[in-house]
Amino acid sequence: MNGPSEATTGLGDRPGCTGYCADMRAGIVYNPVKVDRDTLARQVETAEPIEWSEPLWFETDADDSGRAAVRAALAEDIDLLIVAGGDGTVRVAADEITSTDVPLAIVPAGTGNLLARNLGIDVTDVVEALRTAFGGAEREIDLGELEIQAPDGTRSKHAFAVMVGFGLDAEMIDKTDEGLKKKVGWLAYVDAAGRVISSLDKVRVAVRLDGGRTTRSTVNTMLIGNCGTVTNGIIILPDAAIDDGMLDIALVRPRGVRGWAQVAGYIARNNMIVTKLLRRRGHLGRQRTGAALGYGQAKETQARLDEPRAVQVDGDVVGEAIALRAGIREDALRVRVPGEHKHDEGPAV
Known part of the structure; x- marks a missing residue:
């Protein structure tokens, strides 16, 4: 033997x-x-x-x-x-x-x-x-890099694994009651969102993707994501994948109650079980851009704001910015994940 x-x-x-x-x-x-x-x-x-x-x-x-x-x-x-x-x-x-x-x-x-x-x-x-x-x-995944310019001209750099942005998400995080968060967890963010959404100011922003043409838009919120799922498993950036070497961008620009209803409709559809299943099986194309919600994808994103806004990085507010630049480090991290990972599965849902 x-x-x-x-x-x-x-x-x-x-x-x-x-x-x-x-x-x-x-x-x-x-x-x-x-x-x-x-x-x-x-x-x-x-x-x-x-x-x-x-x-x-x-x-x-x-x-x-x-x-x-x-x-x-x-x-x-x-x-x-x-x-x-x-x-x-x-x-x-x-x-x-x-x-x-x-x-x-x-x-x-x-x-x-x-x-x-x-x-x-x-x-x-x-x-x-x-x-x-x-x-x-x-699993090898990407890591985002964010550089922000404060209103006084100083600059700071921040790594991010998930998502950065200004507008509703940053204001919601900034206004969340820490005591309430300890008691009810993520529901504290819902409370904060309800308090800030009606008073959220729009801002004029110039955006440039991968050195291309500069586009200008009036937005409530701008999101730049390495992946697309946020608190409580809600999908915000449906085309984002954590290992595709790209950043996904969303410009939230609703006009009045009807516009916010359109945004809510986009998000609701993206989080339906049937939509998730179809996307995982490759039966859906890329997310459509609409009047209330615009999508883009790039390796580098630059934005300049007419007025400073608070910026959040993976759920932490890091200060106010008048300009920002985000890039991607491909395959920067090796992380442990459950079971056998298949590269073509796309983002986790």
Whole structure:
């Protein structure tokens, strides 16, 4: 009888081995405001393969959105970075990890959990998310880059994994009551949207895609997305895919109540089960542009506003801008996702 093969013993070589992975170790970055370490440690013990070494733990600091903790984790000899926190912590980790060969895994612990939703990661079960972290498939995804110019001329840069923009989304996030968000979660955003939508000011904006012709429009909201699903799984940018090397743009420009009804109609249709199914099977063409809602796609987007507006980046308001530029870094991240990923599946729904 022949000796046991690698397949039967599970012996594999680092990195990226399957089965028995000697001395594999994860670094866990966690936000103590969102996550209880003792509880998470018990959940990690349940999900972590027995062959893995004890993980290293790094607590985030609110002063730097967790950047120091992520850098400390990546400075160690880790084979996997697990981030347990909200969208802000995940965004910082995504930005920092792009210069390494370490894959990123997400344990959703925020209100929106935007990137996790777009990757199909379970946002309701921590243990299941951890099983994906240790045993899921790996997927290469894009990362967006945003540069904004403030009214005083200063510039700042921000990485984004999901979506940036100004208008309704930024004002809604800015006006959301934090106490209410802790009590009712994403429903607090609905409360904020109801309060700001009637008073939302329009702004004249000049937009240029991939160095082409500049178009001018009066809008309530502009969105630039690396992927298209937001809070509670609502699809806003139906053509967006997180690994297509493109940014998707939406200009929301309703006129009065009828215009807002048209916008609501677009969104409702895009979120119908039959629409999602037809899109996944490739039976639908690209999203149509209408009077109330315009769509575009580009590798680089530039916009200049007549008046400054608050800008949000993956759910965090980062300041006011009079101009912005967004680009894309293709295949910048390796992330752990559930099961076997097929490249042609498109965005998660």
